[in-house]
Amino acid sequence: MVALTPISRTPVSFYVPVVAAAGAFAGLLVGTARDNSLLGVVLGALLLAAIAFAVTQLIENERLARWAIFAVFALAGLVMGGLPALVVGAAFGLFFGWFIFWLFEGRYRERLAPYLTPGQVLWHYSFRVICGMIFFFLITPIVVVMPLSFNAEDFFTFTPEMLQFKPEGYSLKHYEDFFTNADWQQALWNSVRIAPVATLLSVSFGTLAAIGLSQPHVPFRQVIMAILISPMIVPLIISAAGMYFFYSRIGLQGTYLGVVLAHAALGIPFVIITVTATLVGFDRSLTRAAANMGANPVTTFFKVQMPLILPGVISGALFAFITSFDEVVVVLFVGSAGQKTLPWQMFTGLREQISPTILAVATILVVVSIALLTTVEMLRRRSERLRGMSPG
Amino acid sequence: MSDTAASGPVMSADGVPLKRSLNRALRAQKIRALALIAPLLLFVLITFIAPIADMLFRSVENQIVRETLPETVQRLGDWDADSGEPPSEAVFTALYADIFLAAERKLHTRLGSRLNYEETGASSLFRKTGRRVDRFDTDIYTDQITDLDPAWEAGATWAALFEAREARSALPFTARSWERWTDFVINEEEDDPLEEDVPDFLYTALYSELADGAGAGLDPRVDQVIDALPGFETVSVREQFLDADEDWGGADIWRTIQTYSPAYTSGYFLNAVDMEKGTDGPQFRPENEQIYLTLFKRTMFMSMVITFSCILLGYPVAWILANLPARTANLLMILVLLPFWTSLLVRTSAWKVMLQQQGVINDTLVWLGLVDDGSRLVMINNQFGTIVAMTHILLPFMILPLYSVMQTIPPTYLRAAKSLGATNWTAFWRVYFPQSVPGIGAGSILVFILSIGYYITPEIVGGTTGTFISNRIAYHISSSLNWGLAAALGTILLAVVLVLYWLYDQIVGIDNVKLGG
Structure with a gap:
């Protein structure tokens, strides 16, 4: 991003009070x-005002000044409250070092339109801070789970040892429990056994239907679409x-087949939505060209249409997979107890015996979802590139 | 043009009218499209739509009373519920036959629990009566009839008697009871009814019908019984029931049976909105028994609060994502998509970790000294916990539609408004905001639909005050086993969701649902 506004150093009467307020x-x-x-x-106000004045007026070298502030704050933290406070102090130090010079050099104006009033500048940055807090709200719960899963105690909360970063505060025992406990392993096995089959069912039926739905003349298109999307709504x-x-009427309740069918039904809307979205950009003349050159419909489908819509199909499959893998209410x-899946085991775990093994499982699942998210993002970009919709 | 008009319709190359051959081609296309859709449609119809239809059916279905007490229901038809008196001896005799068979088939407890939803105490009433019914003093009829002719003890005598059509029409009640009993013995006990002891209730049924003056001239044995009738020692079946449980002497249980005898009932729906069938039509239950309306209101209220918090938190984020340069926006988008892709259970357990009294937030607050260690905040197992956790869980569903709408709003509009002299606020409120309303609408409906049906999160972080109607539905399915009420509650919830879905379709269109950006 280019600088929009020429910047100059701000007067002492501006930056010292602001730093003092912070x-x-x-x-x-x-x-x-x-x-x-x-x-x-x-x-706090006096100290920071003094520091701000001192480093800007006495130390000319910005890098040196920022390191000095960082070191002083970290040391102060260590003296006041040991290792955890050292981290907090260091964070404060980094922030204030940056903040003082950001204000002092007038960098805060650099990327804003020159005509903005001070009030608008203030609002601009307050808005950023608010957004930052919302992002913090979004991501914190997921991040907090991760270190807690390495807890050496059977607690759901940070122990003093963990906060002091002592090695004995951390352990892999909850992971070990997950990988050795028969209940958890059975649940994992059930999830692995159910989700792919349900995904396969919804993807194969769903892709066919999506191709059918994107034909130019489909009678009752709205009604059919509403029915097919309904499991999501x-x-x-x-x-x-x-x-x-x-299912208990027809004897499917409590069976593997019942759960697979139910999950397949729940995954279908996702496949339909992603595949029809991909088909919107599909050039029909390609199939006609293929037919023109003597390919039969099956060959055309597998050699021409399928490779092009594959990204959509795969991301639909991932959605269907995650739906089944995550699903707990229907299962x-x-x-029955024989089909206890991972989310079910977590659910009973959360309701009855609170065991931090849940957090270990949660961490593993977060890692899995990061992998899935990356895959879907890459597929989406590839698909857009293939269809020439975006340069990226 | 006049040339073609004179020579008839336009023809295609093979001499078929063009219109017809086009139509044929179009039909072939339609059939091909439908053939591709058909497997999935069938699959969804069987695995998903049929279950929903089954639930709708169960919310009104009420066969159990009529199936378990067919004779009683029939005879209770003319009983006046307002009389305050229990019905006549004939009804008690019918009930005797029904309950005896139900107890043999172990169905009386099921009927008891069904009626218990409507009339407290029905469950124990039926259980007690079921235990007593084969020890009724009605065996005096058995003894007196078999004393006249020991042949009555044999099932074959009864079978032979009811072979004849005249006997079946002259003694309908006894004939039906005999048939029900033999059916039961053959199908459920898998025995030969001719070798079983004829149960007492059949003798009682026979006596009651003969005493009413029916059955003369059918069979010499029957005539023999009729002749001996004046000298018979009698016993009141009603007294027997009253001995078993005196509730039979009141009108309440009979009124309940009569009210719930039709095969379909609105009773579950009335229950679901805290009403009951009173003497003069549906009426509200007393204030202190109204739980479902409270629950519906709470579900609605909390869903609205959650939707509103999602708008409040989602709007700035969507705005900043739409207005930042693409590279930064994509990075920040990950922060939105990661929670979206993370397992629901993971996020719920995370909130449990965060909110509990020994949890991360309380620990931080105590460490900061904002809260005293002794008075940690109670943030879980109440409405607050549910609202916070669900706002977090549903926030991506608000941000994504808002973001896709805001991306289409040109930033130049705002600048134009400002250059024309609008203040920041006016420019936003009069120019930008109206254009983003479709996004708010789409996101709100999506979040609202998702939140009113939520089950897992309220169950774990909601305690008792933060639970939704769905938790009650789950309770009725798995714990109280009142499936009809669960189905009725589910149907009401479904209706609300469908209306919202229709709205969503009007505003956004189902084809425009976007997933993951």
């Missing part, structure tokens, strides 16, 4: 932790209730 806020946090908020605010508890009633009702 310092007061930091001081409030530290002060409250030490049972004296007011003193914290005053000390109907709340899971209702699907689960209906399937439980109906809870349609399945």
Whole structure:
């Protein structure tokens, strides 16, 4: 991004009070932790104002000044509260080092339109901070789970040892439990046995139907589409209730086949949506060209159409897979103890015995979902590139 | 033009009218398209639509009373429920036959629990009666009839008697009871009814019909019984039932049986909205028994709060994603998509870890000194926990549609508005916001639909005050086994969702549902 506005150093009367305000806020946090908020605010403001003035007026070298602030804050943290406070102090140090010079050099104006009023600049950055907090809200719960899964104790929370980064606070025992415990392994095995078969069913039926649906003349297209999409819209508890009633009538309740069929039905809308979306960009003249050159419809499908829509099919398959792999409500009702899947085991774990093994499983699943997310993103880009929709 | 008009319709090369040959080609295309769709459609119809239809059916189905107590239901037809009196001896005799057979088939407890949903105490009433029914003093009829002719003890005598059509029409109740009993013995006990002891209730049934003056001239043995009738020692079947449980003497249980005797009932639906069938039509239950309306209201209210929080948190994020340079936006998008792709159970367990009293948030607050260690915040197992966790879980569903709408809004509009003298706020409120409303609509409906049917998260972090209607449905399916009520609650929920879905279709169109950006 290019600089929009020429920048110049700001006056002392601007940046010292702003840094002091930030310092007061930091001081409030530290002060409250030490049972004296007011003193914290005053000390924080004074300290930061002094530091800001000192480093900008006395130390000309910015890099040196920032390292100095970082070191001082880290050391102060260590003295005040040991290792955990050292990390917090270091973070404060990094932030203030950057913040002071960001304000002092006027860099905050650099990338903004020159005509903005100070109020608008302030709003611009406050908005960024708000968004940052929302992103923080989105990602924290997932991130917090990961270190906790290495807990050496059977707690769901950080132990003092963990916070002091002592090696004895961490262990792999919950992972070990997951890989050796018969219940968890059975659940994993069941998930692995159910999800791919359900995916295969929904993908093969779904791709065919999507191709049918994207033909130019389909009678009752709206109605058919509504029916095929309905498993995604109907709340899971209702699907689960209906399937439980109906499958127990026809003897599928509590069987492997029942669960697979139910999951396949739930995965179908995702396949339909992704594959029809890919087919929108599909050039029909290609199939005609293939037919023109003597290929029969089956050859045309596998040699011409399939390679082009493959990214859509695969991402539909991934959606169907994750739907089945993640699904717990339907399997809870349609399945019996013999079909206990991983999410089901986690669900009972969360409801009954709280074991941190759940967190180990959760971490593994987060890693799996990162892998899936990457795959889908890459497929989407490849598909767009193939269809010439975006240069990326 | 006049040339073609004179020579008839336009022909194709092979001499068939063009219109017809086009139509044929079109039909072939349609059939091919349908043939491709058919397997999936069939699959979805069987595995998904049929179960939903089954649930709808179960919400009104009520065969059990009529199937278990057919004779009673028939005779109870003319009983006046407002009289406050129990029905006549004839009804009790019919009930005796019905309950005896039901107890043999072990169905009386099921009927009891069914009626217990409507009338508390019905379950124990039927259980008690079922235990007592084969020890009724009605064996005096058995003894008196078999004393007249020991042949009555043999099943063959009864079978021979009801072979004849006249006997079946003259003594319909006894004939039907005999048939039901033999059916039961043959099909469920897999025995020969002719070798079994004829049960007491058949003698009682025979006596009651003969005493009403039916059956004369059918068979010498029957006539013999009729002749001896005046000298018979009698016993009141009603007294026998009253001995077993005195609730039979009140009108309440009879009114319930009568009300729930039709094969289809609106009772489950009435229950689902906290109403009951009273003496003069449906009426609301007393205030303190109204749980479902409260639950529906709470589900609606909390879903709205969740939707609103999602708008509040999702709007800025979608805005910044749409207005940042592509590279940065793609990086930040990962922060939105990662939660979207992460297992629901993982996110729910994460919130359990975060919110509990010894959890991460409380620990942080205590460490910061904002909260005293003794007075940690209660953030889980209540509405707050459900709202926070579900807002987090559903936020991506708000951000993604908002983002795709905001991407289409040219940033130049805002600049144009500002250059024409609008303030920041006016420019946003009058120019940008109206264009983003479709995104808000799509996202809100999506989030609302998803949240009113949520089960897992409220179950784990909701405690008792933060649960939804879906938790009640699950409870009725797996714990209280009141499937009819579960189906009725589910049907109401489904209706709400379908209306919202229809709205969504009007606003966004189902074809435009986008997944993962």
